[in-house]
Amino acid sequence: MKTQPSTSSRRRVLKQLALAGTGLAIAPTALVSLRPRTDSLKIAINNGKVFSQGSIRPLHLGITQDNRLRLSTELLNAPTVIDASGKIVSPGFVDILADNASNPKNTYRIFEKYKISDGCTTVLQMHGGDEYPAAFHQYFDRQPHYVNYGIGVFVMRLKYIYSNPKDVYRYVEKGLEEGALGVCHSIEYQPTPFEELLEYAKLVQKYDRPLFLHLRHSSKEKELEGVSEAIALAQQTGARVHIDHLHSTGGTYNMPAALEMIDNANNMGMEITTCVYPYSYWATYIASKRFDAGWQQRFGLTYEDLTVVGTGAKITAQNFDFYRKQMGVLVAVPEGTVPFDKTVNLALQTDFCMIGSDGGIESEPRANNHPRGAGCFATALRHAQNIGMSLDKMLTKMTSLPAKLMRPSLNERAVIKDKAIADITIFDPKTIQGKATVTNPNQFSEGIECVIVNGHIAYRDKKILLSKGVPIRY
Known part of the structure; x- marks a missing residue:
């Protein structure tokens, strides 16, 4: 991204800015009365409403030559000046529950x-990850990346x-x-004795990492047993x-009770967090145990309620067994299956719930992946405004709260303060x-x-410009 040369005529520059309309303007420094140029800055972001330290307020940001904030x-000067008037300037979003394991x-x-087109600068695969983290990093750390990336230990694969x-x-x-950033296990899909889970909890506590759990039960009758099990692991080990995704596994039918259980545990000194994605429907693989015999009764659904993601094809009684035999076919349930007012909206009111996509887009032109893999964070910001939640509260759930969970690996990211690493997302709250x-x-x-990754403008105006992501690991 380059500005016009400083020798450009004022008239020509003004004409160019007028043609830019209401979009994010890259303003030549000659146009604005600025304080003397600070040579240590390479990018200035002026006139935005900045989310910093838990609140949104008018501020100007500079990015130094060593990619710090x-x-x-006061208005800042730099070779590249971004006019963020009318926009929110936030730390880059952190997706803790991305999924690209297949x-x-x-x-x-x-x-x-x-992910970067949804405003994410750091993408962590903590629902699965990889069974051999060293081999993963040996390969992927040599590849170019649009975003910062990291993984957990994928217990399911190790058990296979x-x-x-x-x-x-x-x-x-x-x-x-x-x-590895933590340990990840899905005990609904791969039932595991509590004694074994206890060993994983002891290990993460030893290494000061989190244990990520897809809970054991998703039925109305048993889902709270899974919440109790997670609390017991924290209580017995200190992990x-x-x-x-509490709204789809653990709190679908009994969210108030699930939240109260977690809140009580935290008040007793435990550290338990959860996440949601801002969609009123879930999707999962039709071959998974979730669709074992009795699924219609458990979820109150029929065959015709299931849609193959990416194609729109409907499941029927006649083709259900065929699709069940196809590994990797993702089906979605109807919108409203998980009512916002009884699940997601309640969880978002707590200070221990954050946003996590539980997804990723893995093919083109039309992926067999839940839309949350591409739109989770923008949808969350729109949803916050739709339900009257302040943007600063939602942004906390997309930045500093996940960074706290993943500490200390993200200690210098997901925050706007002096000397923090320059991962920045600029968005229009109206659109x-x-x-x-x-x-x-x-x-x-x-x-x-605009998305800035490690001090570089990596995405702007729906175009990916650079690959500046780095590994996040211990």
Whole structure:
């Protein structure tokens, strides 16, 4: 991104700015009365409403030559000046629950493309990750990345490989030693004895990392048992435990009770967090245990309620068994299956709930992936405004709260303060909106004006410009 040369005529520059309309303007420094140029700055972001330290206020930002932030109450000068008038300037969004585990070597560029276009600067795969973190980083750290990236230890895969739990424990600890950000397990899909879960909790506590759990039960009758189990793990080991997507597993039918249980546990000194994605429907693989016999009764759904994501094809009694035999086919339930007012909106009122996509786009032109993989964060910002939630409260759930969970790996990110790493997302609060749908998940979000990754303008005006992401690991 370049500005016009300083010798450009004022008239010609004004004409160019007028043609730019209401979009995010890259303003020549000659146009504005600024304080003397600070040579240590390479980018200045002026006139925006900046989300910093928990509140939104008028500020100007500078990015130094070493890609750190500098805050100012005065207009700043730099070779590149971004006029963010009418826009929100936020720390780059952090997706803790991204998912690109199925075939990352062939799909990660597509996956990251739809993350940066949704305003994410740091994308962590903590629902799955990889069974061998060192090998993962040995390969991917040599590749270009649009966003910062990191993984947890993928317990499910280790259990498929090693039948002896002691071998699994050994490789989980090895993964933590190799820099994995935590341990991830989905016990609804791969039922695991509590005693074994206890060992994973002890390991993360030893290495001061979080344990991410997709809970054991999703039925109305048993879902709170899964919440109790997560609390017991935290209580017995002192580990910090994160419950994945509580509104779809654990609090779908009994959200007030689930939230009260978590809140009580935290008040007793435990550290339990959770996340939601701002959609009133879930999607998962039709071959998974969630669709074992009795699923219609458990969820109050019929065959025709299931839609193949990316194609719009409907499941029927006649083709259900056919699709069940196809590995990797994702189906979505209808909108409203998870009512906002009884689930997501309640969870968002708590200070321990954050945003996590539980998704990723892995193919083109139309992926068989939930739209949340492309539009989660823009949709969350639109949803906040729709329900009367302040943007500063929602932005906390997309930046500083996930950074606190992942501490200390993100200690210098996901915050706007002097000397923090310059991961920045600039968005228009009037137009922000996820555009991805069940029929066509492969759509960039609206309103994401500019994304800066590690001090470099990496995405602007729906175009990816640079690959400046770095690994996040211990």
